[in-house]
Amino acid sequence: MIKTVCPKDYDEALHVGHYFRTGNPVVMDLSALPDSKARQFVDFAAGLVFGRGGDMDRLSHKVFLLMPRGMAKPPPQESA
Numbered sequence: 001m002i003k004t005v006c007p008k009d010y011d012e013a014l015h016v017g018h019y020f021r022t023g024n025p026v027v028m029d030l031s032a033l034p035d036s037k038a039r040q041f042v043d044f045a046a047g048l049v050f051g052r053g054g055d056m057d058r059l060s061h062k063v064f065l066l067m068p069r070g071m072a073k074p075p076p077q078e079s080a
Contacts, residue, residue: 002027010037013044016066020048023068030062038062 003019004027005012019026028045030038045066049056053069 004029006032007041008032010040013041016041016045017048020052020054020066020068025068025071026066027059028064028066030064033062 002025005016005019006029007013007016016026016028028041030041033041042064045056045064048054049066054071055067057065057067059065
């Protein structure tokens with residue numbers, strides 16, 4: 001199961017961390033946040049995936065996929 005999180009403030013980082021630590025890939029959609037808050041989430045997620053041996057990919061502007069250790073990366077999408 002892939003969990004999608006669309007946080008409205010930094011307090012919701014707890015949810016991102018919880019789902020990721022339980023082994024679920026997380027799509028983190030930061031499009032509702034201003035750039036300064038979105039950067040905080042990206043920094044948090046980078047530390048989370050590094051510390052847990054996972055990976056993070058940008059899917060689009062302000063949308064990221066966090067993958068726990070051992071999950072295969074999705075194939076790159078072709079541009080239209």
